[in-house]
Amino acid sequence: MSTPTSRIALRPEDEARVKESGKLSKQLNRLQETLSRIRSAPPAGHARNRKELEAALTKAQTAMETSLSIPDTDTQTSRTQRKELKRLCQSLEVLDQQNRFSDVINKRLPKKGIYIGIDLGGTNAQVAAVSSRGETLASKKVAVAGIEDPEEVTSLLASEVQLLVSETGGKWKQVVGLGIGAAGTIDLEEGVVIFAPNLNWRDVPARSMLETKLKIPVTLDNDVNVGTLGEWALGAGRGYQTIVGIFWGTGIGGGLIVNGELIRGANGMAAEVGHMVVDPRGPKCGCGNIGCMESIAGRRSIARDIRSAIRAGEATIITELVGKNPKVIRSGDLREAVKQRDKVALRVLKNAAAAVGLGMANIANLVDPDAFIIGGGVVEALGEWIVEESTEAAKKDIISVDQRQLTVLPAMIGDNAGALGGAILAMRMGE
Amino acid sequence: MSTPTSRIALRPEDEARVKESGKLSKQLNRLQETLSRIRSAPPAGHARNRKELEAALTKAQTAMETSLSIPDTDTQTSRTQRKELKRLCQSLEVLDQQNRFSDVINKRLPKKGIYIGIDLGGTNAQVAAVSSRGETLASKKVAVAGIEDPEEVTSLLASEVQLLVSETGGKWKQVVGLGIGAAGTIDLEEGVVIFAPNLNWRDVPARSMLETKLKIPVTLDNDVNVGTLGEWALGAGRGYQTIVGIFWGTGIGGGLIVNGELIRGANGMAAEVGHMVVDPRGPKCGCGNIGCMESIAGRRSIARDIRSAIRAGEATIITELVGKNPKVIRSGDLREAVKQRDKVALRVLKNAAAAVGLGMANIANLVDPDAFIIGGGVVEALGEWIVEESTEAAKKDIISVDQRQLTVLPAMIGDNAGALGGAILAMRMGE
Incomplete structure (x- = not known):
């Protein structure tokens, strides 16, 4: 990591002027407090955040100096400067918060102990054990494909969870709770999986089945809500208060967190x-x-559009990858096609990105979130390219003011988001 | 008011069964508590709510009896019944809450005193004085058309506010705060009207100007946010936690309240x-x-579409109302045209309602609010007809599950929503 190049060191005459101006002075104090907190914090957090921090510091210093060079009358320019400064102070605080788990997650520290999260899909269940400080103690993938009987699946999960806890070196009595997300229609209040097509489950009271087997409190939610919670607490969304998660795969699901609360509707x-x-x-x-x-x-839908291009006789390397009448086009095939600048794949994917972008613009016009987090199979395969395409499309359809920010971040914790989110769900149980 | 016809009177054997079932029993208790609270409450609230209350009581009793006649195993049917019952209990509580202002507004009673609200438009300012219990003590309309100088407008408002307070029989020292909504781009943090085209204001620090003149704390917000707050606290949105306000007039603005908080983004x-x-x-x-x-x-846009129908030679009574080349088509003209079943007006308005409906569906798919409140000039002129058209359109584009509720209510307090909302804004200041 490079040595910080920026320092908030004001000339004495500027310092006096800052002190005279109530608002600037308060902002300066906040900035300095934040700075010292960050400098005294352990070197946790993501490298990306550290880089952003360096950049933000430089910008804040420039903004403050510019602001000081303008007489503090109530002109548009000085207001804009003060706001820019305030915004920078806020981003510093966001970056700072990303190192402080308890504040982000619960406005208070969760009860000490081990929390279990499960992301239950049709093929695999991802299981994780998380400490009350947000550290992943252990995680594993459990194959559930082919086991349809809910009794068998929940028994398997219960024993895997117990194994996982012993693998962490912890004891079962340290386990405080379990959160599980399942792909399908969920009855949140009753803790019942109403219909999960991938598991072929109907009306399965998964919450009470796991509670009976494990004798700990269990909470059940939709897998996408849980995944959003995971990305918010431990992934790309750390430190933000209002985020929209978009999981872009075979289908497109989402999660909405407003002022730190998961919104169920x-x-x-x-x-x-x-x-x-x-x-x-x-x-x-x-x-x-x-x-x-x-x-x-x-x-x-992407596969449908590519197939119809193939039927129309268009040349595409997709046919080399998966044949002339592909039933399934996997995300990896799309990645390869984009890498080779395949015209058909690029056109269909840009059209898809435009649709996602327009959706994000509409969401931004309604909720104006701190950030969008985009993840899922399509994003994992195509990476920043598809995130940028969607963001550019969103910017075209957003109602804008000067300096409006549209923050779109790729999801960070991938397959583990659901399991970690499940643990967070358990931490927030009964709130 | 008619005598309540429904009573929760269970046969002894049913009562025993209810007591056996934990969940039903709790719901019964909640219901009975709510009932006794409502019965002991003063006869405040709207006649409409009282009627709904009677209807909900009858339904709740039926649901409870049906629920009792089904063995309490975990079948889909019994779950549906329990949920129906729960939902009804919740609507009872909503109706009940509509009589309890403090809970709805602030989760605690606002400081005792008088709160002032102002809705500042280009032609008139609506001014209201509201008690800390939510009663409108006095309100009036103040003409501001033609006065462009912000100094003059704020001076006029300040003296009208003082007059209004003396008209209530109250003393100035009882006034706790003032909230003002203005149509235009607002800098919320700085309390500045950045641009208000109708007032021809640019960069007017309205908050500090009023604070200087009146020596009370002032808060400034966008008129549509403030109007939504008014409808939520004292109008159609009473008792709900998450609502979306849509103000449909010359333009279309909105407000979003999630879990009782106004969302600014x-x-x-x-x-x-x-x-x-x-x-x-x-x-x-x-x-x-x-x-x-x-x-x-x-x-x-409605006027544009009607004009282009006129140019295309279509026959419409609009031309009789406002001439063959109408520059302005007022809401009253649209009402008259709908009343006379004018084909052009009906087609254009149905198209407009479809657009609003699709917008509501998209909002519902994202936020799934407790209720939409639709107001503004177009709705005031066309009434329930246009609300129903939009609601039907929304239902076509909403992703649905069984028994999904889409609650769309016409705004109730019309011109006063902004001024009352301003007073609510003042009550919530510093939260």
Whole structure:
């Protein structure tokens, strides 16, 4: 890591002027407190954040100096400067918070102990044990493909969880709670998986089944909500208060956290971002909507559009990768096609990115979140390229003011987001 | 008011069964507590609410009896029944809360005294004095048209506010604070009207100007945020926790309250509902977006579409009302045209309602609010007809589950929403 090059060192005459101005003075104090906190903190946090921190420090210093060189009357310019300074101080605080887990997660430290999270998919369950300080103690993948009986699946999960805890060197009595996310329709209040197509489950009271087997409190939620919670608490969303998670894979799901609270909605239907309509003349979706984000940009829809290009006789390297009549086009195939600048793949993916971008613009126009976190199979395969394409599209459809920020971040913890989020869910139980 | 016809009177054997079942028993207790609270409450609240209350009581009793006649195993049917019962208990509580102002507004009683609210438009300012119990003590309209100098406008407002307080029989020292909403771009933090086209104001520090003149704390916000706050606390939104306000007039603005908090967004740009894109192939809007809600459904856009029908030679009674080349088509003209079943007006308005409906569906898919509150000039003129048209359109584009509720309510306090909302803003100052 490079040595910090910026220092807040003001000339004595400037210091006097700053002291005279109430608002600037307070901001200066905040900045200095934040600085000393960050400098005394252990070297935790992401390298990316450290870099941002260096950059923010330099910017803050410039802003402060510019601000001092302008007489403090109430002109648009000085207001803009003060706001720029304030914004920079806030980003410093965000970066600072990313090192302080308890504040972010719960406004207080969770009860000491071990928390278990499970992300239950149709093929695998990801299981994690997390400390009350947010450290991942252990995690593993458990194959569940082919086991349909809910009794068998929950028994397997229960024994794997117990094994995992012993692997951490911890004792079972240290375990405070378990949070589990499942892909499907969930009855949050009753803790029941109403329908999970990938598991072929209907009306499975998963919460009480696990509570009976493990004798610890269990909470059950939708996998995308749980994944968003994981990215917010331990991934790309650390330190933000209002975020929108978008998980872009075969389908497109989402999660919404407003002022630190996971929003479930009056009908438990909040954050169905993939089914927001972006083109009323678009294709029909399985959900019944016309032209929703998923009907254009979900991997299944991307595959449909590529297949129809193939049928129309267009040349694409996708046929070399998966044959002339591909049933399934995996994210890896898309990555390869983009790498080789395949025209058909690029066109279809740009169209998909435009749909996701328009959806993000609509979300921004309504919620104006601190950040979007985009993850899921398509993003994992295509990386920053697809995030940038979507962001550019979003900027075209957003209602803007000067210096409006649109923060779009790729998800950071990938496969583990659901399991870690499950542990966070357990920490917040009963709030 | 009619005598309540429903009573929760269970047969002894049912009572025993209810007591056996933990969940039902708790719900019964909640219901009975709510009932006795409502019965002992003063006869405040709206007649509409009282009627709803009677209906909800009857339904709750039926649901409870049905629920008792089904063995309490964990079947889909019994779960549905329990949820129906719970939902009904919740609506009882909502109705109950609508009589208890302090809980709704602040989770605690605001400081005793008088709160002033101002809704500052280009033609008139609506001014209101509100007690800490939410009662409107006095309100009046003050003409500001033609006075452009901010110094003059704020002086006029200051003296009118003082007059208003003396009209209530109260003393100035009882006034705790003032909240003001202005139509335009607002710098919330600095309390400055950056640009208000209707007032022809640029960079006016309205907050500090009023504070200097009145010597009380002042808070300034966007008029639509303030109007939403008014409808939430004292109008159609009473008792709900998460609502979306849509003000449908010349333009379309909105407000978003999530879990009782007004959401302003990372850039102060939240709740720009009118500029969410509903048709990427639609007309261009003044905001720069293509096919946003306002570009299709704002009154200006409605007038544009009617004018182009007139130019195309279509027969419409609008020409009789406002001439063959109407510059302005007022909401009253639209009402008259709808009353007379004018084909052109109906077609254009249905198209507008479809755009608003699609916008509401997208909002519902993201936030899933307890209720939408729709107000503004177009809704005031066209009434329930346009609310129903929009609601039906929204239902087509919403992702649904069984028994999903979409609550769309016409705004209730009309012109006074902004002024009352301003007073609420003052009550919540410093939170």
